Amino acid sequence: MKFWQGLDPLRALSGTPIADLLTDARLDRFTVDAAGMHLDLSKTSITDGALDLLIDLASDVPGRRDAMYAGEKINETEGRAVLHTALRAAPDAEITVDGQNVVPGVQETLTRMREFARAIRHGDFSGQGGAITDVVNIGIGGSDLGPAMAVRALAPYHDGPRCHFVSNVDGADWADTARGLNPATTLVIVASKTFTTIETMTNARTAWDWMAAEVEDPAAQFAALSSAQEKTADWDIPPSRVFGFEDWVGGRYSVWGPIGLSLMIAIGPDAFDEFLSGGRAMDDHFREAPLGANMPVLLALAGLWHHQVCGYPTRAVLPYDDRLARLPAYLQQLEMESNGKGVTMEGDDLPGPAGPVVWGEPGTNGQHAFYQLIHQGRTPVPCEFMVAAMGHERELDHHHRLLIANCLAQSEALLRGRTLDEARAKLAGKFEGAELDRQAAHRVFQGDRPSTTLVYPCLDPATLGAIVALYEHRVFVEGVMLGINSYDQWGVELGKELATSLGPLVEGEDASAKDPSTRNLLTLLRGWR
Numbered sequence: 097m098k099f100w101q102g103l104d105p106l107r108a109l110s111g112t113p114i115a116d117l118l119t120d121a122r123l124d125r126f127t128v129d130a131a132g133m134h135l136d137l138s139k140t141s142i143t144d145g146a147l148d149l150l151i152d153l154a155s156d157v158p159g160r161r162d163a164m165y166a167g168e169k170i171n172e173t174e175g176r177a178v179l180h181t182a183l184r185a186a187p188d189a190e191i192t193v194d195g196q197n198v199v200p201g202v203q204e205t206l207t208r209m210r211e212f213a214r215a216i217r218h219g220d221f222s223g224q225g226g227a228i229t230d231v232v233n234i235g236i237g238g239s240d241l242g243p244a245m246a247v248r249a250l251a252p253y254h255d256g257p258r259c260h261f262v263s264n265v266d267g268a269d270w271a272d273t274a275r276g277l278n279p280a281t282t283l284v285i286v287a288s289k290t291f292t293t294i295e296t297m298t299n300a301r302t303a304w305d306w307m308a309a310e311v312e313d314p315a316a317q318f319a320a321l322s323s324a325q326e327k328t329a330d331w332d333i334p335p336s337r338v339f340g341f342e343d344w345v346g347g348r349y350s351v352w353g354p355i356g357l358s359l360m361i362a363i364g365p366d367a368f369d370e371f372l373s374g375g376r377a378m379d380d381h382f383r384e385a386p387l388g389a390n391m392p393v394l395l396a397l398a399g400l401w402h403h404q405v406c407g408y409p410t411r412a413v414l415p416y417d418d419r420l421a422r423l424p425a426y427l428q429q430l431e432m433e434s435n436g437k438g439v440t441m442e443g444d445d446l447p448g449p450a451g452p453v454v455w456g457e458p459g460t461n462g463q464h465a466f467y468q469l470i471h472q473g474r475t476p477v478p479c480e481f482m483v484a485a486m487g488h489e490r491e492l493d494h495h496h497r498l499l500i501a502n503c504l505a506q507s508e509a510l511l512r513g514r515t516l517d518e519a520r521a522k523l524a525g526k527f528e529g530a531e532l533d534r535q536a537a538h539r540v541f542q543g544d545r546p547s548t549t550l551v552y553p554c555l556d557p558a559t560l561g562a563i564v565a566l567y568e569h570r571v572f573v574e575g576v577m578l579g580i581n582s583y584d585q586w587g588v589e590l591g592k593e594l595a596t597s598l599g600p601l602v603e604g605e606d607a608s609a610k611d612p613s614t615r616n617l618l619t620l621l622r623g624w625r
């Protein structure tokens with residue numbers, strides 16, 4: 097909560113042009129290395145004095161961090177520990193919740209996952225029509241975005257059956273995925289922490305019927321991932337194919353455990369272990385590095401600086417890494433569901449906005465779509481660039497060199513901009529007089545726009561793990577400093593309740609109690625059905 101008191105002094109330290117700050121010496125303080133990656137925050141307007149103050153204001157972070165790792169119930173509104181880090185902890189670690197070491201249970205489940213994944217990959221577990229060729233993960237939110245993002249990111253390591261993801265209750269999602277699949281060689285994984293989510297249960301039922309129409313025993317080709325294992329029993333899925341996790345794993349933090357099963361089947365248990373080890377390397381760094389040299393802490397401080405201090409309403413995540421195409425969507429849930437809050441942990445109104453809007457697309461595609469606004473729109477958008485030194489396609493390295501050049505060009509362009517004089521000079525000879533002025537005005541770039549850049553050698557499983565853990569801890573640090581609970585999500589409840597009450601109305605029941613707009617839309621839609 098201290099952070100809010102520091103807001104005015106921080107604002108007094110803002111406004112220095114980034115270019116004036118950007119000396120060689122600045123790199124010592126405004127870059128940081130961790131888990132084999134390098135983060136550059138020097139192209140921001142955070143001054144040395146502002147960083148000192150931000151670090152002072154982060155003084156609660158180490159205590160809360162240690163409480164999180166120690167299994168204390170820091171998710172206070174739900175009375176739960178927050179221990180996704182236990183899913184990637186060393187096998188001999190000891191992490192206690194309610195007096196019990198949770199690590200042996202995590203390891204036991206991991207071992208079962210590995211055995212199952214290997215059996216599928218080696219053909220020892222097969223469908224009723226032969227070896228498993230396709231895996232369909234049915235889940236939504238945290239039970240979809242993590243594995244879907246990671247399976248795509250790690251395509252070069254994918255040597256198992258094809259993986260598909262069905263999330264939307266829109267029947268189109270299921271229909272488009274199922275088309276072309278053979279039920280007799282498909283494994284359906286029902287992924288749901290609660291095992292009550294209506295979208296997932298509806299899709300799972302449809303998948304079951306699809307399977308039952310073709311094979312004798314649909315349950316034999318179903319697996320379930322859930323922390324509500326008692327509910328999985330209703331589906332007749334044998335316990336050997338039910339992989340559980342505890343309520344101290346939040347949905348959007350769950351890719352490290354059973355929810356990552358489809359990823360493990362795709363890339364194999366060894367590569368999945370590397371993914372975990374990358375997350376663990378970031379954990380070790382986060383726990384050990386001093387605040388001022390701590391990658392997640394510095395990324396969080398930059399986030400708070402841009403949103404709360406400078407007042408920029410959004411931030412863009414721009415991976416120059418096509419396989420990270422789903423990372424922005426993944427981070428939308430991670431950041432916006434965690435920190436999109438309006439009250440403090442104690443239930444008081446927050447003195448200011450909490451988490452910003454997070455959005456993005458891979459570069460270079462975004463350059464040809466929305467970068468116009470990033471460069472010349474009136475509201476600055478802090479950009480978080482990321483790029484690998486090497487792609488996996490070594491024979492296409494000339495592509496990768498272009499990718500790197502574009503990534504660096506964008507942060508440089510944002511920083512330096514183009515003055516009116518420079519624009520005029522470029523156009524001189526082509527236009528003159530008033531037309532020169534008019535044309536030049538359109539070619540001015542304000543510049544002085546902030547960005548951060550994360551670079552890493554290559555997007556391998558360990559690096560992906562480190563990137564995900566970096567962002568998880570960034571969310572944690574921002575949440576602690578803002579004084580909110582990053583681990584509940586009450587804001588998704590109202591819509592779910594109303595959807596339940598609207599179901600019968602869509603079918604034709606009396607809608608007169610609804611507001612005029614909803615009533616009218618219902619009448620129209622019912623008429624068109």
Ligand SMILES: O=P(O)(O)OC[C@H]1O[C@H](O)[C@H](O)[C@@H](O)[C@@H]1O
Nearest residue numbers: 237238239288289290293347588
């Ligand atoms: O895994 P499930 O219990 O099916 O939940 C799936 C998702 O739905 C909810 O609405 C939550 O907002 C998400 O945090 C969660 O990841």
